[in-house]
Amino acid sequence: MDTLSEQRCFDGLQGRYTHTSTATGTTMNFGVYQPPQAARAPVAALYYLAGLSCNDETFMIKAGAQRLAAELGLMLVTCDTSPRGLSLPGDSDHWDFGVGAGFYLDATRAPWSAHYRMGRYINDELPALIEAHFPVRRDRRGICGHSMGGHGALVTALRDPQRWHSVSAFAPVCNPGNAPWGQKAFGNYLGEDRSAWARWDAAELMAAQAHPAEFLVDQGAADKFLERELQPQALQAAATRSGQKLRLRMHAGYDHSYWFIQSFIADHLAHHASTLLA
């Protein structure tokens, strides 16, 4: 692991780092905000997954989360949205597929299957790396994300509920098997077998099995992607079916941007703190 940058922030430390990932076979950058409390004892970590066309820096720069993370004593961890630098055929032709659009799953279809293994990267490799190099508790992990990354957070927690103790999402893609972004990604990364899609689809996973924690999901009612791509009603229906505790909040006038995330990030950090710091 190498350090790209480190800066003082709210008496803690904002860092950007790089390492070679065994999951993706590429260099991956990630961000860590260490709150001041981490200088004294291990703290709980909240992982954040960004959306399409973003990278490991987007949330750290735009969400305004560090001040409250410093108050609460939460470490923040961000990662990239896909492997980079591969030049696979078609990986940079569209902003919603390939580079910047890994969908946090493990691809099974060539050529993606050799590198687009973001599922195991997020669930296994990145936490192991963080826990080996930073003062962080191994028994308290939260996960949050936005849009494609909101979906990634829901799916990661639903697939491995013992590992992820608190969960939230901003404007997540809820049922990618029934939405254009998801169909494009799943068709290319996983092939045409819909039963394989269901193992990476938040609504399908939630309908089958509830996670023990209550999920917080915020959605802007003026989000241009709401009806076509995000479909929160599918998540609500899945929660009703399995008994998943779900606090789904619609916010009049808010769009899909980081202005929306910035407006509600405090609620999300408090939501995670209520479980991770209990």
Ligand SMILES: N[C@@H](CCC(=O)N[C@@H](CSC=O)C(=O)NCC(=O)O)C(=O)O
């Ligand atoms: N380039 C696209 C817009 C891309 C976009 O809106 N990305 C979202 C995530 S979308 C779902 O995963 C995002 O978070 N962007 C970063 C930001 O700062 O807003 C287009 O042309 O529409």
